[in-house]
Amino acid sequence: MLDLTWLLIAVPLASSFVLLLLGKRANPWGHWLGVAASGTAFVIGLLALIQMLGLDAHDRSHAVHLFSWIPGGELNLDAGLLVDPLSMTFVMLVTFVGTLIHIYSVAYMEHDPNRRIFFAYLNLFVAAMLLLVLADSYLLLFVGWEGVGLASYLLIGFWNQKPEYATAANKAFVVNRIGDIGLILAMGLMFTYLGGVDFATVFAAAPEASTAQLTAIGLTLLLAATGKSAQFPLQSWLGDAMAGPTPVSALIHAATMVTAGVYLIVRSAPIYEGAPAAQTVVAAIGAFTLILGALIGMAKDDIKKALAASTMSQIGYMMLAAGLGPIGYAFAIFHLVTHGFFKAGMFLGAGSVMHGMHDQVDMRRYGALRTAMVTTWVTFGLGWLAILGVPPFSGFWSKDKIIEAAFVGEGAQPWILGGAALIGAGLTAFYMSRLFFMTFHGKARWTDDQHPHESPALMTVPMIILAVGSAFLGLFLAMGDRFTDWLEPVTGHAEHHEPVLPVPVIMVATLLLVALGAWVAWRKYGAADVPETAPAASLATIAARNDMFQDSVNRGVFERPGTHLTRTLVYADAALVDGAVDKTAHSFARTGESVRKTQNGQVRSYALTMLVGLVIVIIVVVQGGL
């Protein structure tokens, strides 16, 4: 079965093509084909997992050769898959959560005339994501990386009849391209310093490379990761990406694609081993983003954008853990898995609420939905308890470990990172409780035409399954260090280190902060009345509502200089040279007024450009050469 893992990618990809190629003929059954493709991938993955569990820990890494991709000379590169515990973890997460979300979408997208295309894109996404995690080289990973980007782009813009949605898709694309540059550069550096871009070569050569080289590679990889995983400073696209249909937000922008950056960092562990500085930057970015995301989440009234901010913040936790080295890798992935369940569950819950509330996303127009939508309320509640880190729900087992690990170290670092993680837990409790209470508790603030009702079974069953995962998966995987042992062949054995504070102190402090956050939220948004429009707010709140002015920063840092550069070059290309020539011509022949306006003048100016260029080049070369 392990040799057949290529089917994991081939099946959804083929289904995607079939759905696109058959056109309207496939409309009546197309969505079920999509579900079946994703389900088949899950079954294949499960069989492979069972086979892998039967092997010894050190035999679990399995290479599958596909074909010779770019052969020849120094560039020999095969396309192959690497099936090991880390990639299998992702395979299971992507196919399981993916299949549930496919099923949910059958009902959610029922009235959309383009439902078949939606499923084609979803299948495409699943194929690309599996390629990303199964690739055995950075180059093939990059193919998947671009593939998920493409699918994400298509799905964000799926409802492109609204112009702002198309804009959101564009923004996601542009920001992701910046991240992609990082990955391309990293590959270039690897090729130069480590002699290849496949994992085996790179990781074998990494220990011999210098710290500076590894740091450069590590930082460029981090740039790639920040783009894909919406980490500071490339986080701004995630909020806008919520324009896509909600199942997309659940699958791509919560459970799977956005965590690809974490995967990239953990997979590149041997590089970061030799680059402590890059590792520290990873952890710092993670810690910063987790606070930033939490602050933004506190001020958002749009339920999906609040959840998006929360995703950003939770991935910040994973980044932080990934930046801690071997001690954190397993916890980063652990949190990634539990987060995949509870966040996807909550997104589906949000979709269910929107379904029942006429696509209303403003939480100030929700309230008291617990009676109208019991299943949604309970499943969402389980996700809420999980993300808060309340024992014994899933999030507790993963997040608490990260906080503990963040407190390990020497000097000021553990206090800063640990402190951020600890405060983040309190903030998370506040904004998630705010979201939960505003939506399901308090007084009903519905508009007149809203008649909330529970969603159909096709939607609630996936939510229930995810809720069960949110509740128990963490405990199941944490028992007897099951998950860390499973990942150990990949992430390496972590020596046990004592945190700077005793573990019980950290745990109690975390739980106290969580309780405090939830209590404040209850006082403000559960027990008290919530105004139907956002009240005037302090500068800090306004900043948070506006995503900490990230768009303005982007405009200032990237867009303006870009615009100026463009204008200058266009001007120089057309006007400047013409102008110079025109002036000369003017002094020579005033009568040539009409002639100058024709294209003849331009040819002269073109020729002058060439001549000036030639003279400059000759001077530079001759002067430089002599």
Place this chain on the structure above:
Amino acid sequence: MSFTTPEIAWAPLAPVIIVLGAAAVAILIESFVRAAQTRRRVQLGVSVVALLAAAGTAIVQWATLEGAGTIVLDGMLTVDRQSLAWQVLIVVFGTLGMLLFAARTRAGEEAFTPLGSVAPGSTEETLARRKGMQVTEVFPLALFAVGGMMLFTSVTDLIFLFVALEVFSLPLYILVALARRRRFLSHEGALKYFLLGAFSSAILLFGAAFLYGATGSTSYTEIAQGVASVSGVDALVLAGAVMVVVGLLFKIGAVPFHSWTPDAYQGAPTPVTAFMAAATKAAATAALLRVVYEAFYGLEWELSWLIWGVSIASMLLGTVVALVQTELKRMLAYSSVAHAGFILVAFAGFPDGALSALPFYLASYGLATLGAFAVITQVREKAEDGTVMGEATRLGQWAGLGKRSPWLAAAMALFLLSFAGIPLTAGFVGKFVAFAAAISAGAWPLVLIAVIASAAAAFFYVRLIVLMFLTDVPEGQEDAVEIDHSPLARVVVVIAAAAVVLLGVVPGPVLAAFENAGVLLLGAAG
């Protein structure tokens, strides 16, 4: 001074002779076949058969080549695997270009003016159009161009370099001027191209004179020896080398020698643009490779200034100015300027890898270019009374093309993604091998700039894709654009698309073939 007849090895010249011979035959056909329709068919048949025969002969030679190659015409030409690879490439571009030349709209209208020799808008022109006249001379002209380009790739002597340059340039100047619609624009582009081309030829010739003055020879090998024997570096040698290189950079379309590209690309009939963009760039790159590796290899450090500067300027200006274009052909022209910069990246440090990377890069670029322009020929403006007019090249007119014609739009998207260098397209592998060659020579700062430029360039390619797929047709414009499926243009699109995908997914065999092409008969002198 005595003159000895050089010994000519005819067999290695066979592909070129076939093409140029067919061109001569095609001229005769012009005189003897009177009915325009028949003539067009015969011309297309003769051209395609000749080109396929030339490709076949070149491939047979490749297979049977003894050792590294043959020196022909007393050192004027070198036929080795490098030149054969380029020749095959140019013949392929030529064949696809010819198919586009012959493509016609449903109303039976071809891309060329009915009578090139009369003024636009004159009575004679109207008359010629009504009588169904056709300028089928485009076929022999293009055959001459292809023959000249094939010579251009194998030349190892500066005099012959100049001759080959003119052989392929002159027909192109005429071809550019023959557009059926917007003939003033076409004339303007052709005139600019011609004047600037003449200027650049003069620069090249001037450089050749300098080099002859400094080294006493026009042969690449002897120039290389001369360069090596001069103690220190001679200003005459340097100026000469720079001028020869600049003459070739003009043909490649690199900044600041690019000014002709937007006008010529826009003004030329689109099939000519397609052929010219793909084949000229390939031929000029091949010639530059050979002159640089065989004659100027010893000047690597001195010429690096030129390569780096021009490369960066091309990538920057091409990318940035393409961002603000609203005319599709001009946008692709500036994109070709940026690609000229990417091509030069592979030259940085004169790595061995460039000899096998650049044929692949140009193959991917040329195929995508031919495909993209073939798509452009099929998107037409429609007048209110329903008559199909010229090509719709304003960007806005492409909005919603994905809904009008999903397949055509998908093919265009594929070509654009290949230009942008997105994985699984030929363009990605092309960029990968070209940049890898530069990195192997230690030119990573240049590659860094190239990577950033190509990421920024992706933006305007994707903008068009968004326009095609995610934007609706503007209201009231539903009937303003018409898809005119011409079978021949369609064939070109399909072939190009298939090749772009194949070269992107399984580039192995082709890369391996070009790996063999990376050996010059005379070796890199220096």
